[in-house]
Amino acid sequence: MPTWDPTRYLQFADDRSRPFVDLVARVQSDAETIVDLGCGPGHLTEVLRARWPDAAIHGVDSSAEMIDRATGSNDDPATTYELADVSTWSPDAPVDLVVSNALFQWVPDQLDVIGRLADHVAPRGTFALQVPRNYDSPSHTLLRDIASEAAFAEHTSDIRADRGTDPVAYLDLFTDRGWDVDLWETTYFHVLDGDDPVLDWVSGTGARPYLQALPDDLRDAFVAAYRAALREAYPRRTTGTVFPFRRTFVVARRRD
Numbered sequence: 001m002p003t004w005d006p007t008r009y010l011q012f013a014d015d016r017s018r019p020f021v022d023l024v025a026r027v028q029s030d031a032e033t034i035v036d037l038g039c040g041p042g043h044l045t046e047v048l049r050a051r052w053p054d055a056a057i058h059g060v061d062s063s064a065e066m067i068d069r070a071t072g073s074n075d076d077p078a079t080t081y082e083l084a085d086v087s088t089w090s091p092d093a094p095v096d097l098v099v100s101n102a103l104f105q106w107v108p109d110q111l112d113v114i115g116r117l118a119d120h121v122a123p124r125g126t127f128a129l130q131v132p133r134n135y136d137s138p139s140h141t142l143l144r145d146i147a148s149e150a151a152f153a154e155h156t157s158d159i160r161a162d163r164g165t166d167p168v169a170y171l172d173l174f175t176d177r178g179w180d181v182d183l184w185e186t187t188y189f190h191v192l193d194g195d196d197p198v199l200d201w202v203s204g205t206g207a208r209p210y211l212q213a214l215p216d217d218l219r220d221a222f223v224a225a226y227r228a229a230l231r232e233a234y235p236r237r238t239t240g241t242v243f244p245f246r247r248t249f250v251v252a253r254r255r256d
């Protein structure tokens with residue numbers, strides 16, 4: 001399993017936090033219990049805490065590095081974190097609000113996992129999730145193209161490349177259960193600083209499995225090729241580098 005680097009991930013914390021704020025803004029709930037699946041380094045817990053000051057918040061993540069960071073910076077007794085894989089994790093009791101930001105694209109058979117976890121949402125409770133859907137963008141097509149070149153393919157061919165999920169599949173999943181669903185997409189136009197900000201962004205997330213799969217000597221060649229291709233695809237402007245990023249949002253609510 002590739003590992004996560006919380007410091008690298010937090011490099012674009014402002015831009016990465018925006019979808020979470022937009023997701024939570026659409027939740028109508030007086031939640032007393034909240035679970036944040038794939039909570040990452042815990043920096044978004046404060047968004048939940050500001051909105052639900054009295055709720056018990058529980059973050060779940062399968063990365064020891066992320067959970068260590070979240071736990072280390074937590075001084076809120078009503079917030080807890082747990083190291084666990086959401087594919088098999090279940091809460092001890094029904095949850096008023098399950099929230100998940102940029103997690104499920106990493107989870108094999110994500111619709112089955114979401115469906116299983118939806119069964120743990122309390123009556124009138126909510127399941128709110130956001131996933132990226134930019135797999136046809138140059139940031140990802142270039143990654144896959146370069147990884148498939150003969151020099152790299154031996155090390156990268158087994159990597160599961162998520163091609164995104166049809167948003168309507170989420171709609172069906174919840175409406176089949178009789179839930180109300182608010183489904184939408186947003187394309188953010190992030191304006192990023194630095195010489196290679198798209199490379200830096202993707203190296204903290206989608207490119208990690210590729211970078212970690214390659215031996216050191218090949219990794220340098222891979223990064224050089226990827227960097228050059230990204231510079232061409234995302235030219236730097238006077239204001240910075242524009243990185244369009246489409247994301248799918250689902251806020252599903254049990255009627256009873």
Ligand SMILES: C[S@@+](CC[C@H](N)C(=O)[O-])C[C@H]1O[C@@H](n2cnc3c(N)ncnc32)[C@H](O)[C@@H]1O
Pocket residue numbers: 004016020037038039040041044060061062063066084085086087100101102103106107205
């Ligand atoms: C892109 S980060 C999102 C972190 C945070 N939710 C945010 O929006 O900033 C994805 C997170 O999902 C976690 N993750 C990936 N697969 C997981 C799984 N099967 N179970 C639990 N967490 C997982 C990773 O460890 C990582 O912290």
